Amino acid sequence: MRLFVAFVLMVVASFAANASGKLSKEEKRQLYCLSQNVYFEARGEHAAGQLAVAMVTMNRVFSKRFPASICKVVWQRKQFSWTHDGKSDRPTEKQAWGQARKISQFVFKKYKTFQSMSKGAIDLTGGALHYYAPDLASPRWAQSKEVTRQIGGHLFLKESS
Numbered sequence: 001m002r003l004f005v006a007f008v009l010m011v012v013a014s015f016a017a018n019a020s021g022k023l024s025k026e027e028k029r030q031l032y033c034l035s036q037n038v039y040f041e042a043r044g045e046h047a048a049g050q051l052a053v054a055m056v057t058m059n060r061v062f063s064k065r066f067p068a069s070i071c072k073v074v075w076q077r078k079q080f081s082w083t084h085d086g087k088s089d090r091p092t093e094k095q096a097w098g099q100a101r102k103i104s105q106f107v108f109k110k111y112k113t114f115q116s117m118s119k120g121a122i123d124l125t126g127g128a129l130h131y132y133a134p135d136l137a138s139p140r141w142a143q144s145k146e147v148t149r150q151i152g153g154h155l156f157l158k159e160s161s
Contacts, residue, residue, distance in 0.1 A: 049152030075082035128156035
């Protein structure tokens, strides 16, 4: 697993260094929402933890159980704690924001294609639609889910089979 994560992070870094191409105004808005979610949910995590948060966000976008746009997923009522904590939603840590943006840009542009090509093997979360930090919370909803992985300080979960 560590080798796989290292490979994925190398691809992200390579992609971010060579990223080009224009985005529409709406694509930029969606990318900003994804970047915010990665930043506020996982800026204290290593890159693999941030990548996993971005993947869960996108897994939700591709799921019929959630809205079909990143911003709608991120801002869906009480889904992510930072969206309703009463604090500013503007990133303040420059380095952490830069990394969140790089990871988000990669996931935004390439995740669906890589998922399809790899038949889901690229997903570090094992298909998770949920996650939480057990050191910070013990949500009741998690009891009915199946843990797929632990990455950094987060447990990743999917619907029980």
